[in-house]
Amino acid sequence: MLKRAVFLDRDGVINVNYGHVHTPEQFEWVEGAPEAIRHLNACGFLVIVITNQAGIAKGYYTEQQFLDFMRWVMGQLAQKNARLDAFYYCPxxxxxxxxxxxxxxxxxxxxxxxxxxAIEEHQIDPSKSFLIGDKESDIIAANRANVVGLLFSGGNLLEFVREQIR
Ligand SMILES: [Mg+2]
Ligand SMILES: [Zn+2]
Known part of the structure; x- marks a missing residue:
């Protein structure tokens, strides 16, 4: 049976986008983000991050530094009983x-x-899934994969998620 998923952009959706964030010192949660992820976990959605990381191409940080940082982010989430099922990135x-x-x-x-x-590797039904991003390019990417794209323009992510899936 196919699964449903919520795809999340990272910068501007999970963490405040200060530009090329790649260390714990630069990291700040978007309000309600861990709680939103925990809620989606509890509702039975796979939670999968889809993120552009051009900072790798530009040499601001290496691919390994990015991976180490994502492991740290996932550790922070685990402390709040929230879980990312996967993440995919463009370097x-x-x-x-x-x-x-x-x-x-x-x-x-x-x-x-x-x-x-992600849809193929995790047996996801795109018609039962959606993506949350803070840029038009996120929404276009979602729509090209036949996934509904929701534009998050700030505020509390848990409240935003609750309004979408009630
Ligand atoms: Mg973003
Ligand atoms: Zn790429």
Missing amino acids: HHPTEGFAPYVMQCECRKPGSKLILQ
Whole structure:
């Protein structure tokens, strides 16, 4: 049986977007974000992060630093009894940075490749799933994967989620 999922953008949805956040010191929860993720866990959704990380292409941090930081974020969530089931990231940028990351790719949102990959790897029904992002490019990426995209423009993420799935 296919599962339902909520795809979350990271920067601006889970953590405050200070630009290329990649250390615990730069990290600040969006209000209600851990509680929203815990709520989605409890409602039976897979919770999967889909994130553009052009800071890797631009050399602000390495892919390994990004992975270490995501492990730290997931540890912080675990302390609040919340869980990410997976995360997918694009390390590329179309014009800036260094090889092998400077390229026109399909995975950078508004491309939908990462969402489609997650749908396939986790046996997800896109018609029973949605994506929350804070940019138009997130919504376009979702729609290209036949997933409803919801634009989160700030405030409390738990309240936003509750209004969408009541
Ligand atoms: Mg964002
Ligand atoms: Zn990419």
